[in-house]
Amino acid sequence: MFLSELPSKQKAKIIKIINKASEEDYLSHFGIKSGAIVSIERRTLFGSTLKILVNGKYLMLRKKEAQLIEIEKVL
């Protein structure tokens, strides 16, 4: 499944990022890389922007970009 589909407050592990290498590099600067544990903390009214928690940091990310991040739920 993809990060954009993850219900709020649920933890998941990033498996891979389906993106151009340059963008993957950009995301990894923020700690968004395979293996990292991520959760969605908040969505805006129309759900177009997400506030996520990764590596103890809060980041904002667009739904569009979250659709490219493949994850698996962590129980």
Add this chain to the structure above:
Amino acid sequence: MKESGVRYIKIAMCGEQNVGKSSTINKITKSNLDVGNFAGVTVDKAHIAIQTERKGKKYILEFIDLPGINCLIPHSDEQKITSDFLSNKDNYDIILGVFNATQLENDFHLFEELVGLKAKLLPCFNMIDELAHKEDLSKLEKDLNDLSEKFHTKFAAISAKTGFGIEKLLDSIIELDEQEKPKPADELIFYKTVVDHCKSYRDALHKSHRVTYLIDNILLNKFLGLPIFLFIMWNIFQLSFKASQIPVDILDSFSSISEVWFTKSLPGFLDLASLLACVSSSMLLVVSFIPTLAVMFLLLAIIEKSGYIVRVSFLLDGILQKFHIHGKAFIPLMLGFGCSIPAYISSRIMKNYHERIAVMIGIGFMSCSAKLIIYTMLIQIFFPVEYAGTILFAIHFLGVMIGLIIIKLSRQTFLQGESEMLVMEMPRYRMPGAGYILFYVWEKIKHFLKNIGGIIFVSSIILWVLSNYPNYGGGDPLIRLENSFLGMIGQATEFIFRPIGLDWKMSIALEAGLAGKEMVVATMNVLYSAGQGGIHAIASQISSASALSFMIFCLLYLPCISATITFAKEAKSKKYVIILIVLTTVIAWLASFITYQIVS
């Protein structure tokens, strides 16, 4: 290995994979001279040497980047390279053990093994910036320094990402090279203590996030977030208007008194008295801007420094997407309420060139604090005071809306292109220290007084000369003004402004405003109070429809010269500067025309 007067130190970099060994080397060597990769048997090792000088002594530091390892017993060919290299002590003088500061406990075993090699070992804690916030970093570093002194060991706390601590790392390498190897037992206890210490920082970081989390529950609430933001902005304008009221009242009475006073005290030098009255009232005008600006700068600074500005980017991202820019753009746009110059510079956070230019064009429509002074003055004269805050809010809102529409249109026409990815860290909230904020506001005010004060001083003299000559002397002051140089310039350009309800004096004020928007009020002060004293004289000379049209024109027309120059520098293209000039002028004229026609 010693060369004449130069100490050559070989440093073996090792640590687990992904702890930032290579990025540390990259950070160190970026600003240095000698970079070389030597291919050979050991293809996986990279040797990079730099030259440096400490206390008059020259050093060559050669870094050997080794493949990542978990322990010294190799599990793969790459790891074998590392363990073989480390087992021959002639290969290096110092081992630089790179560890991830946010998870030091995982690396204790490796550290123990490295200590067991009995070589000089410098533990280097990377990603220290992820462990503590900027303001806590120096305290963390000091704590670690105290520990290292206690155990007679050396260490380095760095961030290969930001470059924090890199210079100190080089110092530590050289110091360690010159001293005896510490006792292994001390090294181990030092590392263990650091682990506990770093853990406490990590916990504190999470705790501080909890407060932020609670605040965000309200400020980022799906339904309340935007109304709260709009309410905060409305209050900012309400407060800055309140701050502007007192000084303008004082100023009014002062300018009428000053002219009489100068005339009385300088009998026989009427021209000098009139010049002094003109300059002094202009200078007082500058001083009278201070409370409004101080309130505006103070409130904007709190929003910016507390971390709220990033939250608003988050809230507005959905709306801004509709205008083909992303939430990040809110930051330069918001700074435009203060002054366009820092706003243009801060638009550098937008990485996509076309998107950035679109935002920069939009910044011109965000009403800057100098324009705020124009509105507060005219609102006090022409409109009911109880609506002042709301009128100010409405004017700024209009600017934002027009700015956004222009951004959207330009993104659809001459500034097309994909929007960049939006990833932005939301820092925890922190209350900026009162001392820091006051200093910040004071610096801005000082800058304003120094620059604008000077400009207004000189130009008020020029304005006085232009408004009194060539027909200096007796006669009706108003007729004299009309026949002055300034009157001639104003009347020559009046035809442009007549359809939007502005007389030649207002035209002059707008033209003078190109030098700096503060000049608009200063010019009006000189022109309208001629012979009558007091800026309130303006009410008898223009209609409120003209005043409104004038405010709209001020809101939308070309930013001042210095801002336009900054725009040109940042945009690096003449084409966009011309577009900016034409767009702002045409839109300002059209909007004022529509306003004037409807209202009158």
